[in-house]
Amino acid sequence: MLFNSFALLGLLGAIARAETEGVSDVNSFVLSNNGGCKCGPSDRCWPAPLIWNVFNLTLGGKLIADTPPAISCYDGPQKDLAKCASLQADLKNSTYIGNSPVAPGFPVNDQCPPVNFAAGEVAGTCTMGGLPRYTVDATNPLQVSAAVVFAHLSNIRLVIRNTGHDILGRSIGDGSLAVWIHNLRQGITFQKTYTASDKCSKSGWKGSAIKIGGGYVWGEVYAIAEANNVIVVGGGDPSVGCIGGYAQGGGHSPANHNYGLAADQILEAQVVLASGLIVTANACQNTDLFTAIRGGGGGTYGIVVSTIVKAHPTTRVSAQVFSMAPLTDANIPDFMDALAIMYSAYPDLADAGLNGYGSWAANSYAPVIPNLPYTTGYSHALAIMGKSITDAKNAFASTAAKLSVYNGTSLFLYSDYYTFPTYAQYYRTLSGGLGPVGSEAALGSRLLDRKALTNTTGLKNMLNTVAGNPGQFLQNNFCLVSGGQVFKDRAEPFSGVNPGWRTSYVHNIVAGGWFPGADAATKAAVHKDITEVKVGSMRAIAPDTGCYMNEADRLDPDYLVNFYGGALPKLQAAKRKYDPTGLFYCPTCVGSDAWKEDSQGRICKAN
Template sequence: MYLLTGVLQLSLLFSFVVDVTSSQCRCLYGQPCWPSQSEFSSLQNQLSQPLIHPVPPASPCYPLSHPSGNCTDAQTNQFDGNWRSNQSGSMQSPNFETFIFDNGSISACYMNTTLGVPCGQGSVPNVGIDARSVEDIQAAVKFSVKNNLRLAVKNTGHDYLGRSTARGSFMIWTHHLKNITYNSTFVPEGAPPTELYKAITLGAGVQWHEAYDAAQAQGRALVGGMSVGGSVGAAGGWVLGGGHSALAPSYGLGVDNVIELKIVTSTGEYLTANSHSHSDLFWALRGGGGGTYGIVTEVTYRTHPSMPLTALYFVANSTNNDTFRTLFTEFVRIHPNLSDSGFSGYAFVSSNGIQIFYIGLNVTQAQANKTIDPFFSFAQNLTSEGLNIATALTVPYPSFYSWYTSTSSIGQQVGSSDELASRLVSRDVIERNHRGIADAVLSLNSSGWLLVAGGAVAQVDPDSTGLNPAWRKALVHVLWGTGWQEGTPFSEIEQLRAVVARSLTRVSELAGSSAYFNEASMFEPNPMNTFFGSHYSKLKAIKNVYDPADLFVVTEGVGSEDWDASLNCRR
């Protein structure tokens, strides 16, 4: 996926090019409208923590301009998602820390100091707050509205579309809102006392490795994300965009498991959203996208009994393209049956190899073998035609937690510059044209094939949440993309983006134009339809009610079409 860079030829700019002539534009750092020191001092008096001044994570490696910090620590941990999430100025994909000017020059701070590029601020906000309470967030939101600031809301920075940072913005960092509470008799606000849930409430800064540990301590299971080290936030953008999971086919997506959310809106109000209180907002928050309606401070999820499972592991490759195409085509063909048999999970596909990590929740090893043995036999018969099988087995586990802890340390997920594209592939499309889908996926050279829909996901009323209704017909989420090394000139980045755009067109011709809001292209031709489908008009109407200041605007989010490409000025 990652391509070699060309020769670095950049001209760095150290001040903003300003073209702001009216209040139709947000106020950015360095502009005359930016709040004075006395105004920031007044804000500081309302906060529980000192104001923060985020810097790019590589900045300690530039002692002349950034004399504090530990360069060795930064370079050692640059691919560690949990280390990155602890840096206020870090994104999980460092390309979103950079800023590309209209003339193609780049402001960045690279880990590779041999490039000889001075450390620039890039897209990292210059000032922000380290939110430790609702009151901190309320004060910062009111300050942002009063001063018409461009606002960036960030938790872990695990964001494939760069929505949690912006050059010249003011940051609200929610990473330290770490409260976790389990309640076996949780009653939503406004609900009758008989409406009880075995529920867990997670603060906005809780990450999945922390949430899973907490649920396991109670002998419960939780529908959540899968990432190396569990660094993804459990109560922020993941769930607000839908929240896919290996457990989703068994229990529904993240949005289907939310009982209640608490949120600070642009008016400074602190609201509880559930089926009984602000039900319209509750509907919109479940799939309408993060960074759009306000700042969620906590989410309460239903939990589930801990169940045993059987994992399926399969790794194979071939230098014979026809042989591998035959294998992968069969793999695609059997997916409706795999789904019906209780399987879900993740596969990673190249043009000549595949790695499969699937699970069958509450499926015995004998049942799993009965389902998958025909595929294993099919693969074995291809070994005479050049297929190399490294792994083909099923393994029982006592719980999802035990499987998760055994696999969450595999691979590297963050720290490299990359951009994604994705599509939801419906069960109907796979049943009608599995060969076409297989060929399209193989043409991508490197992709993720995620069996995270179908089953319980398909059984939910499409209009019960704000989520794109296409999820209810989907079976697989396919994602792919491109990447580059530090210092790659913008002209080469543009060429890589163009390749992804062409591949997106080809896949869309077969699979349709729907995609998962959290893992997708930043350059969708019709993002409102792609991410929200028929729910878009209602989502925007609800946003207008709860965000009258139009403070919360993110790339391709609800209402973003009212702003220019920079999201700084209204159209």
């Protein structure tokens, strides 16, 4: 281990000397002599096997030669029908995906899909497709630095992966080198009173904090928080990574309303820059980088290897569980009217302190409310923190009165209330759970402000559009997670989030799917419908808000406006400063418009 550490330091030192002596144009030279493209596996400039072997030695054996997750289903030396059979469940398990260097949480153009032989499927072809060719299984920040330097010198595409919860296809890349930080685990530390590593006091935070030293998931951090009677703002899915794209992209949570977005919780971060150097970003140093990683998107300014986040005193939580559904298909119009009543109530419900999550669908192919047979229906779980069940009932009373006219005549309505002594108990019971992974889908979203939600005619038109037609396999999810502290944090000087969050109450998601085995034309048609029609209807009533980038349309042609909004200029400035050569490329990230993908899957300079 001592040799490996010195080898890494030697590599970094060599790069530092090269830059000092004016030999930093190796990357530019290779780029210009490869048609302006990053080197791919079929290019002469791709590192030779000996170079990869030496690099692996430098890393202490932490370089993985990647293979497709489903290679066991195909003819060849790695064929294993038992492993292949288990993949039907494994690739839909977020824990399995998080523990894999390449398994996609949300497949994008999978060129080696699992084969269900038991269902009569026949194996086709298996290629790497858009997967990385090699992965650095980093267990310390120096290995991350070494990967960054190697990718820069070799002019190869670099991608960053933690747990694979990636809807946008940012953590994969054809012919790339991946940095996998899931096994970089240097401890989770509770601080009774926050102390910055450099004694910086400009954050103004006087409360507790938790240092997350690597690629941990929220479930692990929640356990530390509960043991110390505090709340951290993290993902609704406990298998989501803490320091990667979730928080850096904004981060919605059951606790947002009371404490702000996950990005707003970051007090300090350790970041590996494109130069390979490791720096601290906080309110005192590298403040523009600090701003960029607090909501400006992950994977594009540097690689975050640790963060310190705010921790808040725990409190009791009261919650409401509510469902509604049409008694017959003939009552679906009444259901849609009741749905409009619910959506229009969201701003007032949020202002009263209620927040949480829900979903709905019309004419679904399967029941949409747990344990009930309805294929058209709506359900939510909303919570109010630090208050009683009576407070929760009072907050919902006006909405309940408006909906009561449908109860038993055209709609089934159900409501119940619960109270929990701590946030952790509420989270485990009603909010936290492993989300669905492993399936292809087309998805889009929009942030909806009060103006959009109270525009009666426009709202009804939008809801009827995103409901879709029978057979479209559409699902809508809403996140009533804003207002409150999220709005107050609009004055936060180091925020990189889309400003639309500061005025919008709801993050609304519409997703469409297709039958297994659907051809490319069918999938393209669904994507087109989501992008142009479904999201278009939301944009019509909320033209200026944009969307939450982590759960957005990866094919959005206006992603720079919709993902980043008014924060874009300062994010672009940070990108130019900290990554001037564009080493950290990812689709729809800030700076990605400087590149394009060619017919071989390589990324090349756009101009």
